[in-house]
Amino acid sequence: MFKKIFAGVFLFSFVFLGTAAAGSSVVDNPGTEMMNVHGEEMELDFKLYDPGLEEDIVDYEKYGSFEGKGTDHYAYRIKDRKGLAAAVGEGVYPNSSVYKDPVHRLLVTKGRLSGSQWDYVNLEDQQLAFYKWATAHDTPAVQQFYTALALEKLGETRQALKAYYAILVHFPTQVGWTIWHTPLYMGRLAIDRIEYLTHKHPELGLRIEGAKIRVENGYNAVISDDRFTEVDPGKLVKVPPGDLHPKRVEVSGLNVLKTVGTGSVQLLQYENRHWRLQVDGKPFLVKAVAYSPTPIGETPDRDYNLDSWMTTDLNQNGKIDGPYDSWVDKNRNNKQDPDEPVVGDFRLLKEMGVNTIRLYHHALNKELLRALYKEYGIRVIMGDLLGMYAVGSGAEWYKGTDYTDPVQREKMKESVRKMVEEYKDEPYLLMWMLGNETNYGQVGNPAQEKVGTGSQAGTQPEALYKFANEAASRGFFERGRRHDRYFEPK
Numbered sequence: 133m134f135k136k137i138f139a140g141v142f143l144f145s146f147v148f149l150g151t152a153a154a155g156s157s158v159v160d161n162p163g164t165e166m167m168n169v170h171g172e173e174m175e176l177d178f179k180l181y182d183p184g185l186e187e188d189i190v191d192y193e194k195y196g197s198f199e200g201k202g203t204d205h206y207a208y209r210i211k212d213r214k215g216l217a218a219a220v221g222e223g224v225y226p227n228s229s230v231y232k233d234p235v236h237r238l239l240v241t242k243g244r245l246s247g248s249q250w251d252y253v254n255l256e257d258q259q260l261a262f263y264k265w266a267t268a269h270d271t272p273a274v275q276q277f278y279t280a281l282a283l284e285k286l287g288e289t290r291q292a293l294k295a296y297y298a299i300l301v302h303f304p305t306q307v308g309w310t311i312w313h314t315p316l317y318m319g320r321l322a323i324d325r326i327e328y329l330t331h332k333h334p335e336l337g338l339r340i341e342g343a344k345i346r347v348e349n350g351y352n353a354v355i356s357d358d359r360f361t362e363v364d365p366g367k368l369v370k371v372p373p374g375d376l377h378p379k380r381v382e383v384s385g386l387n388v389l390k391t392v393g394t395g396s397v398q399l400l401q402y403e404n405r406h407w408r409l410q411v412d413g414k415p416f417l418v419k420a421v422a423y424s425p426t427p428i429g430e431t432p433d434r435d436y437n438l439d440s441w442m443t444t445d446l447n448q449n450g451k452i453d454g455p456y457d458s459w460v461d462k463n464r465n466n467k468q469d470p471d472e473p474v475v476g477d478f479r480l481l482k483e484m485g486v487n488t489i490r491l492y493h494h495a496l497n498k499e500l501l502r503a504l505y506k507e508y509g510i511r512v513i514m515g516d517l518l519g520m521y522a523v524g525s526g527a528e529w530y531k532g533t534d535y536t537d538p539v540q541r542e543k544m545k546e547s548v549r550k551m552v553e554e555y556k557d558e559p560y561l562l563m564w565m566l567g568n569e570t571n572y573g574q575v576g577n578p579a580q581e582k583v584g585t586g587s588q589a590g591t592q593p594e595a596l597y598k599f600a601n602e603a604a605s606r607g608f609f610e611r612g613r614r615h616d617r618y619f620e621p622k
């Protein structure tokens with residue numbers, strides 16, 4: 133059960149993290165492989181059939197009118213649908229030229245776009261994902277989002293930005309659902325993607341300003357009590373590329389108001405109220421991945437759980453498999469080919485610039501983590517699930533962790549205490565982390581085949597956050613204990 137839940141968490145994350153796991157930042161988008169009329173193999177490269185008349189910033193005022201920007205009754209009314217469609221181009225609402233795109237037609241004829249659109253999200257061939265999603269029947273914001281994501285992965289950044297922005301203009305309050313039946317606010321996701329892409333591509337000279345989607349009661353798993361209080365698509369504006377990077381706030385030379393921690397890891401607050409994380413007296417920027425690997429060709433929801441990677445040595449060569457025996461499956465055939473030498477994830481993590489890994493719940497192998505730190509300089513953020521997935525609380529899965537239950541609270545605190553006592557002096561420890569998407573916690577129902585996440589947190593937000601504060605407080609560790617600096621790794 134536990135394993136299954138996490139598989140979901142990973143799948144969801146994967147949609148947004150893309151292909152970073154391969155240790156390369158270059159997205160390789162092979163063309164769609166086809167047979168030509170002569171029965172020969174050919175590759176079909178992606179090219180927009182209709183890139184739209186307006187390159188990146190669409191003048192929406194020209195084709196319609198905005199009402200109630202920044203309020204709860206925001207709306208955009210299209211007055212010139214044809215003009216707008218021509219301006220935005222293929223794959224962006226309300227344009228439908230994808231149906232005239234000869235490549236789309238060809239793929240349909242060849243039966244290459246059959247089945248569910250959800251089978252296309254993580255496909256290697258994002259060209260197929262684009263045509264599938266651009267013509268899928270789904271909630272418009274969801275359809276537009278995954279079309280945009282495919283464009284993004286195909287390197288069509290300008291068109292992807294137009295597509296994400298179209299969500300803000302037309303469908304800012306529409307909701308999609310995770311596989312846990314928790315809401316995804318598509319407009320907010322679109323803002324995130326736009327901010328990410330404009331930052332990642334300063335050469336476009338674009339920035340979004342004033343976009344805002346505020347939803348009351350958006351923290352729980354139901355949407356019946358949601359209220360969108362402020363909705364504003366904001367504006368994509370042109371800026372000189374040099375202006376895209378947020379201005380650095382200089383703190384050196386300023387007085388320190390407050391120092392948290394006396395060990396090698398410290399938090400400093402300066403007189404301008406800004407904080408800085410320091411390790412060994414130097415500023416530390418966390419570049420982390422949540423590391424919990426699954427062997428190549430396997431899925432995390434079958435035979436592998438969250439922490440078995442720390443001890444698994446299937447080929448019995450005395451080296452832990454993920455960290456030291458993995459290889460880059462360049463051709464993605466799930467097999468190790470002669471040009472795919474063993475490199476090991478630890479080295480790959482180091483090479484991709486990671487300086488920290490996050491562990492979800494405690495650890496199984498101190499020596500391994502010590503080697504990670506000693507040989508690769510990579511530190512650890514260590515987590516305790518704080519009752520999510522019924523871990524640490526003693527709750528039954530289908531009853532779910534109850535954050536108002538004193539017995540369960542005590543058990544969870546004991547779990548946190550145990551972790552801290554066990555690892556506080558480990559040299560690699562950067563910080564602790566409590567919970568994992570815990571505010572999404574919800575109870576399942578076997579009769580409805582609803583798995584849930586073994587937690588009642590979704591309906592107990594106040595109890596959860598109060599408890600999290602309690603579990604993290606210094607007082608809790610100090611009471612009757614010899615050590616008084618549990619949260620300050622040496």
Ligand SMILES: [Ca+2]
Nearest residue numbers: 445449451453
């Ligand atoms: Ca091994």
Ligand SMILES: [Ca+2]
Nearest residue numbers: 461465467469
């Ligand atoms: Ca291979």
